[in-house]
Amino acid sequence: MDHLFLGSIAHSKSLDDLETIENGFLAVKNGKIVGIGDRASLPAEYSSTLPVTTLTSSQFLLPGFVDCHIHAPQYPNIGVGLDLPLLQWLETYTFPLEAAYKDNDFASKVYSAVVRRTISCGTTLASYFASNYKDSSLILAKEAVKQGQRALIGKVCSNASSPDYYIEKTEDSLRDTETFINGVINLKSALVKPIITPRFALSCTSELLTGLGGLATKYDLHIQSHISENCDEIKAVKRMFQKGTYTEVYEDNKLLTHKCIMAHGVHLEDAELKLLKKYDTAIAHCPTSNTKLRSGFCDVRRLLNAGIKVGLGTDVAGGHNVSILLAIHDALNVSLSLNIIKKQNILGTGQIQHPSDDCNKDYQALEYKNALYLATLGGARALALDNVCGNFAVGKEFDALLVDISNKPLDLFDIPLSVAEKSSASHSRLDKMIQKFLYVGDDRNINKVFISGKQVKNHSD
Ligand SMILES: [Zn+2]
Known part of the structure; x- marks a missing residue:
């Protein structure tokens, strides 16, 4: 030491x-x-x-690298099933795999490999989504403790808009989450902590989200979920909750805090940026999966300029690599793509165009130093752990x-x-x-x- x-x-x-x-x-x-x-x-x-x-x-x-958003149970799907957009991808590839984590032996094998591979790729701090199952989620926490990785571990919660083979009842989800929280606390690890993890607004009722917000307050815990990843998802959330914006759903249920990180935020509206800033809630930028699942190009500059904390996530297995190095590459590529579109108005139409007056000629693409910040200190700040690590x-x-x-x-x-x-x-x-x-x-x-x-x-x- x-x-x-x-x-x-x-x-x-x-x-x-x-x-x-x-x-x-x-x-x-x-x-x-x-x-x-x-x-x-x-x-x-x-x-x-x-x-x-x-x-x-x-x-x-x-x-060390900080992975602000990774789904440990999806590791076996890395590199396959990237031919569909988000909602169809979840139904076709992701829910059937995550349902397999009822089997603790299978979970042990996968989680041991995930922690070993992420450490090997330089991830010293990871914020993990596990699955709906409390017992195998605790296996992931124990594996992180055993291998010495700093980690936030979340038992995923979902009681709506999910297949009947992978859905919880509200009371079971809340009870199992509290059991899981105490299970992780009882590990008495300085490195590994529980994190409240509603999968995303679409898969949770207001009742469940409110209950999870209450648990986060009761135990003073971190919170993670997804926000504004895909246009169909956003429309469905607004319809389901009858809200003006996606972010208000989380605000209503006391899930926006300075220890909360939301993945993606590709299509956040201006009013939502203000709300996130108000609560000091962070965004995990996951450029690889945003491109692979055709969700869109997240404008990290816009988030940073709005004063929002941003870190990087691999989003395995929407992202096809556990290494934050790929997230760095893709964050730079997405930013350069936005730069080409916004600054030069080049859209691949086969027509040679000159930047028009409405182009943003001052738009600055991220540089490697910025991406390295997002992968280290930015990630630690986004997870509210920059008093502990990050530089x-x-x-x-x-x-x-x-x-x-x-x-x-x-x-x-x-x-x-x-x-x-x-x-x-x-x-x-x-x-x-x-x-x-x-x-x-x-x-x-x-x-x-x-x-x-x-x-x-x-x-x-
Ligand atoms: Zn995700």
């Missing part, structure tokens, strides 16, 4: 501020960060008392990745100096290493993963 790292270190201090230290130190005592800075300012007490790891020239430290600020717990860009799939070349001198001088060697990892790297480039100072991945895992 004690470490002294010497070498390259990078972490986000805000959306636009990525601090890079080329020849630095990072000191950890009892799992917490006690010092960070230039090597020249390293206090002698650290080098004499802490076990030292000297990073190679191809290695650097990054904060390397002194006092936070050491959740980190030791990245090595000399591993496959990256090839490193020493560019002749004369050429290097002519290339962009604005990027330091560490900046370039970070970009290579984010754009081209994968879990093979993550040699070690630390959570609360404890190493939970070795390169050979």
Whole structure:
């Protein structure tokens, strides 16, 4: 739990501020960060008392990734069944699979693999949806505790608009949720906590949502659900609850809090952004599934400009990869696509057009530094855990990745100096290493993963 790292270190201090230290130190005592800075300012007490790891020239430290939205039981469906939009996809592929988690043996096998794979891909904090079943949901919590992953675990609740083989009665859903909450609390884990999890407004009656809001208040818990993902879904929610907006449904049931995170928010109206801001409720941006399920392009800039906290989610298995690196790629691709559409009015019509007057010529696409923020500190803020993790600020717990860009799939070349001198001088060697990892790297480039100072991945895992 004690470490002294010497070498390259990078972490986000805000959306636009990525601090890079080329020849630095990072000191950890009892799992917490006690010092960070230039090597020249390293206090002698650290080098004499802490076990030292000297990073190679191809290695650097990054904060661990935060996955704000992942469905653990859908892991077996990764990469299949992405040919339908949301509501049909749920009926055809997702509900039948989730119903299988009544079987605790099956759940144990899958959940062990999910936690192992997410850690291997660098996820140090995950907000998981489990299934409707309290017993197998508790198995997921125990697996996270066992493997040392920081996690919020939710027993999913649904008592409406669901198939008869995968639906709960209101009283059973509330009773099982409370049993599950106490089951997780009784694990006495500093890392793993329960989270209130109505699947989405469409699959819950007002009575159930109100009851869940009451449990969140009673136990002071985090809350997660889905919002405004797909146009058909939004119409159905407005019809079912007779509300002007989707967000009001959650507001009415006391589910909007500063510890609440809603997935997607692709089509949020301006008034809804104000409501989310009022309650300091966050959005989990899941660009991979938004594209794969044809939901739409979420404009993260618009959310950020409205003062809303945003993190990234893999949304497995609407998203086809457990790695937040893919969410980073896709967040950048969606943002660039919006930039092309909004700024240049290019729609692929075969007609060469010039940006019209109504184009937003000031629209700024996200850059890799912004996406790295969303994947780390932004995610921790969105889950209201940024006082604990998300970057390397002194006092936070050491959740980190030791990245090595000399591993496959990256090839490193020493560019002749004369050429290097002519290339962009604005990027330091560490900046370039970070970009290579984010754009081209994968879990093979993550040699070690630390959570609360404890190493939970070795390169050979
Ligand atoms: Zn989801």
